Amino acid sequence: MREVAFWLERAGEPTYRVRAFRRAAEAVASADDVAQRLESGRLTDLPGVGKTTAKVVEQAHRGDVPDYLRRLRSEAERPEEGRELRAALRGDCHTHSDWSDGGSPIEEMAETARDLGHEWMVLTDHSPRLTVANGLSAERLRQQLEVIAEINERLAPFRILTGIEVDILDDGSLDQEEALLAELDVVVASVHSKLRMDSAAMTRRMCAAVRNPHVDVLGHCTGRRVAGTPRPQSEFDADEVFRACRDHGTAVEINSRPDRLDPPRTLLRRALELGCVFSIDSDSHAPGQLDWLHLGCARAQECEVPADRLINTRRADELLSWK
Structure with a gap:
């Protein structure tokens, strides 16, 4: 989720969207029962974790590159100039x-x-x-x-x-x-x-x-x-x-x-x-x-x-x- 926040900042996305992912990252990092919450569907009970951020955590926990992150990476411009x-x-x-x-x-x-x-x-x-x-x-x-x-x-x-x-x-x-x-x-x-x-x-x-x-x-x-x-x-x-x-x-x-x-x-x-x-x-x-x-x-x-x-x-x- 920190990488998601990085790409959002780089793209100049609104601050509230970036903060949502940083808050969710902090909430997940401080929780000691993430696996159990994912299994029982209670991840969104953590403060600051919504449906979008929960999906990112779920896909990352499985070892996959989250769809949201994959999209941001693909949209990032890497110009040849310079x-x-x-x-x-x-x-x-x-x-x-x-x-x-x-x-x-x-x-x-x-x-x-x-x-x-x-x-x-x-x-x-x-x-x-x-x-x-x-x-x-x-x-x-x-x-x-x-x-x-x-x-x-x-x-x-x-x-x-x-x-x-x-x-x-x-x-x-x-x-x-x-x-x-x-x-x-x-x-x-x-x-x-x-x-x-x-x-x-x-x-x-x-x-x-x-x-x-x-x-x-x-x-x-x-x-x-x-x-x-x-x-x-x-x-x-x-x-x-x-x-x-x-x-x-x-x-x-x-x-x-x-x-x-x-x-x-x-x-x-x-x-x-x-x-x-x-x-x-x-x-x-x-x-x-x-x-x-x-x-x-x-x-x-x-x-x-x-x-x-x-x-x-x-x-x-x-x-x-x-x-």
């Missing part, structure tokens, strides 16, 4: 857990990343100003660092790198203590507010952020949304921002979320022409979304971004010594 780049990626620089606005625990996100073939994953939960996303205060972030250290002991050689998606404030400063940012492995800086700021002010704001020595990645640079509730891209002098990224060693994110796909191809090609490096990231908020990287890889390949310009083709130690 496969070479996808195979070259060793990790993901932008992920979220249930410490902020993600839907799953840190360890579950990490285990899924590992199972997808990653060597490492950067955990980048939100900073405190983004209260709607339960952003992490300095105190909570320090607590998270301790939790990550414990999980890394269990998951080695897979490695969770410490990080944050820090808000770029109106004046270009960052929404977290500078000393704490200096302790983190990777800092993704993103604009989440006043996205319609005039072009000159937005350019100054973004340039100030990417020049900060603690910032490693400029996240979803235009802030646009192309699905769900569409949102136009922010206006700024792209050449000036991308030159600042190039000159200060800040990677431009190729955001793989299907509702973002940011930056647009024209800006992606321009950043490439100007000599920027990139990070293809999932911006995942659930385990199944970690596999959205193929969308960013397809766009990168279409725009002829070479693998050696992608920071997440590097081993963890190489990434940490990059800046």
